[in-house]
Amino acid sequence: MNICSERRVTQLLAKTSGRGLFSALVMLTFIGGLSATAMAQSVAEASHIDAPHAQWKDYGGAPDGAQYSSLRQINRANVSQLQKVWSFSTGDSRGYLFNPLIVDRTMYVLAKNNSVVALDAVSGKELWAHSFHAKTPLITTRGLNYWESEDRKDRRLILAVDNFLQELDARTGKPITDFGENGLVDLREGLGRDPKSLTLVQSYNPGRVFHDLIILGSVMNEEYQSGPGDVRAYNIRSGKLTWSFHTIPHPGEVGYDTWPKDAWKTVGGANAWSGMAIDEKRGVLYVPTASPKYNFYGADRTGANLFGDCLLALNASTGKLLWYYQMVHHDIWDYDNPSTPLLATVRHNGKLVDVVAQPSKVGFLWVFDRDTGKPLWPVEERPVPKSDMPGEVTWPTQPFPSKPPAFARQAFTEKDLSPYLEPQERAELQRELRGAKNHGLFTPPSTQDTVEMPGNNGGANFGGAAVDPSHGLLYIVSKDLPSMLKLTLAPEMPTTGSGETRGRSVYANNCSACHGSDLLGRPPAIPSLKNVQERLSDEEFHETVKFGKPPMPAFSQLSNAEVDALLAYLKHPEKAATSNEQAKAAPIDPAKAHYRSGFGFMFASSGLPVIAPPWTSLTAYDLNSGTIRWKIPLGEVPELAAQGHANTGSHFPKTNPVVTAGGVIFTGTRDRMVRAIDSNTGKVLWQAQMDAALEGMPAVYQIDGREYVAFCAAARSTTYTHAVPGHAASQEPIHGAYVVFALPDAEKAH
Structure with a gap:
């Protein structure tokens, strides 16, 4: 046959x-x-074709977001035979980190200036494309949601564009116009704030579909008086709001007493910007939340601040709170829960237990009973340092899990400095570290340099973990990136004077902590802003400031006038006010004074982290025993590898692994490589070089008995070792593509 x-x-x-x-x-x-x-x-x-993890119709593969495939045609014995079967160009120089969706024989991707594009999943042939008729649409960039009626006559793609939820017919790409009002639902509505003040609400992660509901988290600016992080569910057919859960509790709700009175009216954050997981059998939604805002100073929000930095278990149909666990009390470090909760069944104390595991920025992996929220292993509340900042009341203790062991380094001192530093730079960093506050994970930020490790952009990050749900084996991609925080009192912007003068105050309040008072930054990770007008048009500059460009966050709280003033200053800093003119600026109102710090990523002049490698690791856990099975550096820096320096790990990853029943972990990294790794040992079994760097998550699917693996190779790759301090690093144009691999023919799987 x-x-x-x-x-x-x-x-x-x-x-x-x-x-x-x-x-x-x-x-x-x-x-x-x-x-x-x-x-x-x-x-x-x-x-197993109809098994929960045999298709890729959801972000992360299934509603539980396991990033797991039950397909086993491609396995550790034959994965080395993988060949490219097709590729599809993204059609522009924009970076993408999109997780493809596959329904029947159609693959849905993002390409062509953030258009939704449908492809034949076997050949890569374009079927249709839907453009959003904007030069630079703000779109859900990491994936889509798919929904179909029971009779499959109604099939929809669901996404957010420019803060509006909307839907497309999955067969034609045409908008569903009877959804919401003329096809749109304004996500800024219903949050208890002036919608015009909320310039960024939608998350870059897609939501979760549960029956006829689309459940969404949110993202907002990183400032004082940001929008609240409500979790909301909308009816997929009508667009009507079905339920809302307040992560900053309103009067009478659980957790209201962990904030100052009426904080819900002014304080923002505690949002679910990363992936959520649904246990469909239980009808339970598991939601990881982020820090309250402002990130590094909380004098206006004394208390433990529920439900910031929590794992929430909500009834997916009603939004009712079932249980919660807070990993960081009164967060002033930006220690979000940044990754999708992972559902698995493990053997614990001789019994099978359904668990939910939550990776964190601080390097802890938290594991809870899925029904009760009780930690699987003991947790100790330990005393932590007090803050010396005016008005700041730090929580006296923080929780430390006894198991599993941490997956990231949690301390950074002189002995940990990178061997790739120049001698003068090493000496400067040694002096900086000797003068800094450095008392562990929960050292409060102050007006003195304060070390933060693994850093507010370290540890795990979005989509950076996968799980084999039936065997309790979990895999985490993490990065070690120390930060140096330093709070400064931000002056009010002058109400008079030139645009350059006012722009200098905007810069001091929002930009100088990262880009420096000299505008030079730390290229290539933090670019110089000298002559920024030569690299960005005025429109592109506005877009970058308002919506962010990772690792830079969005500064959506700035008005158009403030952004115009900022650009005027950057174009002509020499025209800013003299000290005499500055004296005419409005005096600081102590009641409105805000302390701010940059994110403080500690990069060397080469653009690489100042800490010794590995900078990126892949750690394998056995949740049955709470132990680490193996750990490897993931990826490399090509310029260093060419000099014989291997095992460094890739730099600044946004890497999402996928594990399969065939015993293989698929992942891509910023060194332009895709890899297949043995899930039992961590050994690299296969790798291939792409034309562009990789971020985001691959997709694994099967059609006509043949298994495929799809990668989005469309991220920006930076040349590090040639970066010159004070100048922008050389960056090659992106030649992005979706690239699909399979075995030469399906017979080789048998």
Whole structure:
């Protein structure tokens, strides 16, 4: 029986079940001469086609976001034979980190200036494209949501664009105009704030579909009086709001007493900007939340600040709180829960227990009973240092889990400095570290340099973990990136004077902590702003400031007038006011004074971290025992590897692994490599070089009995070792593409 016949058999078997499956096998054996071996193979394949993790119709593969595939045709024995079968150019120089969706024979991607594009998932041929008719649309960049009615006559793609939720017909790409008002739902509405003040609400992560609901988290600016982080569910057919959970509690709600009175009216954050997970059987939504705002100073929000930095278990149908656990009390470090919660079943104390695991920025992996929220292993509340900042009341203790061991380094001193530093730079950093406050994970930021490790952009990050749900094996990509925080009192912007003068105050309040008082930054990670007008048009500058460009956050709280003033200053800093003119600026009102710090990422002049490598690691956990099985550096820096310096790990990753039942972990990194790693040992089994760097998550899917792996190779890769302090690093243009691999033919899987 040839392979084409076997594929037709599998398709027929996939449509049958129970007695129908047996009857189909008998019929096929009689008519087609199906051999016993081929029959067994086809039964095995058909039996898992409809399994929860056998398709890729959701972000992360399934509603639980496990980043796991139950397909096993590609496995550790044959993965080295993978070949590229097709690729599709993104059609522009924009960076993408999109996780493709595959429904039936169609793949949905983001390309062509953030258009949604439908492709034939077998050949890569374009089927249709939907543009959002904007030069630079703000779009959900990491993935899409898909929903279909029970009879499959109604099929929709759901996403957010420019703070509006909208839907497309999944078969044609045409907008669903009877959704919301003329096809749009304004996500700025219903948050208890003036919608005009909320310039950024939508998350870059897609939400979760549960029955006829689309459940969304949010993102907002990183400033004082940001928008609240409500978790909301909308009806997919009508667009009407069905339920809302207040992560900053309103009067009478659980947690209201952990804030100052009426803080919900002014304080923002505690939002769910990363992935959420749904246990469909239980009907429970697991939500990781971020820090309250402002990130590094909380005098206006004394208390533990529920539900910031929590894992929430909510009834997915109603939004009712079932349980919560707070990992950081009164966060003043930006220690978000940045990754999708992972659901698994483990053997604990001789019993099978359904658990939910939550990776964190600080390097801890938290594991809870899925039903009760009780930690699987003891947690100790330990005393932590007090703050010396005026008005700041730090929480006296913080929780430390006894197991599993941390996956990231949690301290940074002189002995940890990178061997790749120039001698003068090393001496300068040694002096800086000796004069800094450095008392562990929870050292409060102050007006003195304060070390933060693994850093507010370290540890785990969005989508950086995957789990084998039935075996309790979990894999985390993490980075070690120390930060140096320093709070300064931000002056009020002058109400008079030139645009350059006012722009200098905007710069001092919002930009100088990262880019420096001299505008030079730390290229290439933090670019120089000298002559920025030569690299960005005025429109592009506005877009970058208002919406961010990682690692730079969005400064959406700035008005257009303030951004105009900032640009005027950057174009002509020499025209800013003299000290005499500055004296005419409005005096600081102590009641409105705000302390601010930059994120303080500690990069060397080369653009690489100042800490010794590995900078990126992949850690494998056995959740049955709470132990680490293995740990490896993930990726490399090509310029260093060419000099013989291996095992450094990639730099500044946004890498999302996918693990399969075939015993393989697929991932891509910023060194332009895609890799297949043995999930048992951490050994690299296969790798291939792409034309562009990789961020985001691959997708694993099967059509006509053949398994495919799709990567989005469309991120920016920076040349590090040639970066010159005070100048922008050289950056090659992005030649982005979606690249799909498979075995030479499906027979080699058997």
